[in-house]
Amino acid sequence: MKRNLQELSDQELLKESKNAKYVLGIFIGVIIVMVISGAISTIKQGINVFTFLPVVFLGIAVSFSSHYTKVKNELKSRNIE
Structure with missing residues (x-):
């Protein structure tokens, strides 16, 4: 995510794709x-911080998903996969 995807070589872009998919x-x-631990915690102890913690991380996951989609689109535009 540091450099522009168009500036990466094919090998670097493939590596970036693997890393993005893994993350x-x-x-x-x-x-x-x-989500599972928050549900169990909510059932046992009532509403607490673990109930809403997955929502915070969901925003980060959306950001990673967006980056992965951009990498896949760049791979597709170069006809590499």
């Missing part, structure tokens, strides 16, 4: 775990 997958996994 997005990790974040989605973390959000799923937080």
Whole structure:
């Protein structure tokens, strides 16, 4: 996310695609775990910070998803995958 995607070489863009996909997958996994633990915590203790914590991380995941989409579009425009 540091440089413009058009400036990256094909190999760098493929590496960026792998990294973006990996990070997005990790974040989605973390959000799923937080939703489950927040639901359990809410049932046992009532509403607390863990109830709303996944919402904060959802915004970050949307940002990662947007970056991954841009990388995929750049790969498609170069006819690399």
